[in-house]
Amino acid sequence: MNAYAFAYVIPGFLLILLGGINGPFHSALVSVLAKRDKSESAPIVETITTLVSAILLAVTVFLIVFANIFIDVLAPGLDAATRSMAIQQLQIMAPMAVLAGLIGIGFGTLNAADQYWLPSLSPLFSSVAVIIGVGLLAWLLGDRIDNPQYIQLGGFVLAGGTLVGALWQWLAQVGAQVKAGLGKLTFRWDWRIPGVSEVLRVMIPATLSSGMLHINVYTDLFFASFIENAAASMRYASFIVLTPLGIMSNMILVPFMPIFSRLTEPENWGELKQRIRQGLLLTALTMLPFTAIFIALAFPVVRVIYQRGAFNLAASEQVVPVLMAYGFGMFFYLGRDVLVRVFYALGDGDTPFKVSMVNIFLNGVLDFLLYKPFGTPGIVLATVGVNIISMGIFTVILNRRLGGLPLGEWGLSLLGLTVITMLSGVASWGASWGWEKVFGAGNIFLQLLQLGFASTVAVGLFLLGAMLLKLPELDLLISRVRQKFLKKS
Template sequence: MSDKPKPSRSLAGIAGIVAVATLISKLFGFVREVAVATAFGVGPVVIANTYAYVLPGFLLILLGGINGPFHSALVSVLAKRDKSEAAPLVETVTTIVSGILLLVTIILILFAGTFIDIQAPGLDPTTRSLAIQQLQIMAPLALFAGLIGIGFGTLNASDQYWLPSVSPLFSSLAVILGLGGLALVLGENINAPQYAQLGGIVLAGGILAGGIWQWLVQQIAQWRSGMGNLRLRFNWRIPGLKDVMKVMAPATFSSGMLQINVYTDLYFASFIPMAAAAMRYGNLIVLTPLGIISNTILVPLLPVFSRLTAPENWPELKIRIRQGLLLSALTMLPLTSIFVSLSVPIVKAIYQRGAFNQEASNVVAPVLMAYGFGMFFYLARDVLVRVFYALGDGETPFRISIINIVLNGVLDWLLVTPFKTPGLIFATISVNIISMVVFLWILHRRLHGLPLGEWSLSLLMLTGISAIAGFSSWGVSSGWDKWIGSGNFLLLILQVSLSALVAFGIFALLVTRLKLPEVDILVSRLRQKFGKRGSS
């Protein structure tokens, strides 16, 4: 925005702020899910909550998440306009979004049973009843999701990155406090069948309270920054509104179409015992580092993409796209090698306590391994989608997402029988790979050529290095099991830590020999994060 009183932070400075704040919020989210696993294991309360959270949770993550369509649309428009124009525009967008999402909230409450039956026809009656009740409790998250997403975009556009990135911790904290209070009252009986309904109410109520808490914290900062108040504004002709909606509407539908793939996966999972809970716990382990790293890469790149959309700036835009893809690979592929090679000890170390027993670990570990394979493709696809948003094109991702719905459903049907729950994850990974290839091909034509051969060779070499690191990590872990064992928590932590350190070390050693410029960028960011924080 053109009249900021202070100079914009450097990309490295923004990335450092976002990384630290996101790390804090992700750690709270991680503790929240460990608390849920300890209290309820893979039982009916968690399975019901997984399905009940699909709709309000997808809205909270999609619309209210950083890098979501609301955030992307507002940043891409407000970054090009004067700050004096921000408040009326934000208030108008908030009025429109609130009206739509209030209606969505009412629909979710009234037709909760229908939505649960559509998502999970294979649920038993008890779990179905719990899911319906929890969905009705969490339905207002639909409204607050949009408000949180607007807050994310507005605060980032005013050069505020710390609070938006750290604010999700309030949501996790509310759940942790709720479960802690329930544990004090019920003790070891917290997972008893007769208290399942109470457990579901506390879990769903904590999630709703956390969403409201997160919004309130953001709203106070938004008021203080002069970026809009809680005011109804119906000026449909305000400058910039058309630009915001041009990106926001198709981007929301596009991301929403992507979430239908999640519904499809859970539909098939409802017929597999404990599958939904396994997907929830495995997904959390992967999303914790993925969320931190994706925000670190995407948040500072989106405004840069937006400023390089003129044809004369396309050479620089191509360099930035390469940076996004290669940084995604450099951060995701070593994690892939670790999650694939160490899935069993990782799950045991994180979850196996309380109601989460050895049987639950055996169910979750293969799912974690499957999720690990898809980390790079998920993040790379998001990088390319942000390029289209910066170009003011939300329609192309939307159209591709529609095709992906059909493709994901077909792949789910084909893969669920031979591979069970991991097959559902492999279907989603395949869709992300195809999407990434299509996006690159379209950008190759639109930007008058991309060096795809050079990029592909670099990515292929990084994949090979990741495989070597993974096999080495697996060898160390297997040797530890054979000679030392992992009979207690301390030995298990040492096993995972040593094996992961070997994977990171080998990956780093081999990558430095490729002499990629993105390696220097990544090293510089790490030094600024753990040494002196760089700022311009």
């Protein structure tokens, strides 16, 4: 798993950077296609797809040929066997570079046509493919799966499953895209179409800005290579955190992007400020309960999800503090993204790019200062620190640009939610401790009940406290949840 953590860095970086919802490709296409008819959209999509595919195909070849150099730069501290495995896994996953671009184009195209369910669901295909691959291997090998002679085979299955998952994700999107008349699988080099230049004007600076943010991952893994099992611990913990982050990102950022864009004229700045507040408060209302759970119940969470087979108590103890650090930073991660989208709506891609450039240096300094005294959690906390500083910078700039923001009012609301989060975390920890004392946690059934009970205490107390604050954003959040639930019913 440690080799895979390093091998996945570049393919995963490209998949998140280019292929993610709210990524630069998604943002660029939504901003342009949402203003046009479907008949105008197809040629734009086909031309952009052709250009992106050509560029990323060259990137794929480059990754395959120079995989050894990339692994050595990312992880100079790896032993020979882990290094060899990481190189081979990177070569297997290299075609994800092309797929990442195509997935990002598909996200933006479908969202511009008001199709949200498939883009939201399709990332699951990647996880399902990996689970199927690893599950089949475990079924075929049984207890022998941990034998040294099968380590290489397991690495190939893990990398191959990741590649197949990305391919599956793209194929699911392209079918819906063709059916909706939003472009076919065809080569088109018609650069004279006005919409193409508009997409590129947004896509290029947005890609550079997003890329600078994700380059911090390289810095983190450079320092992680000097700590035993640090990369694997970060990978396991991030898997847990990314699920709620991804879901809430879709719920908050996707609807707010077009709203911010329609409110950029000075006469609409009053409503724009209100919408920024909504974005930040909704982020806090959705992320802070997870912060309480992941900090207070980190060990029960890791134990239920991972602790079986080769993943023993010692492995759990390595992942737990890393999960706590990730949990602490969830609000700042998503809150920064909300503010970045405001700058994009204002037509300013330069400010996020400049801040991202500074963040690369800042992240390296914080990693260097924190990785020795705090170990793996220190590397995660360095990234959290960068996000906190970025939020502060963006807030100060927006405060000046928009003629003042009601920062005192916003700050009091966020402070109240922070206090509620702390109380909820303490209460849920006490509930978990009490459950284990009374009922024990000797099997997975009791562990699930313990985690469910303590999590319910955390969420329940948080909601109760938030109600006492009488935040209008809480009513908005409850309304959205009810609408989704009633639609499914």
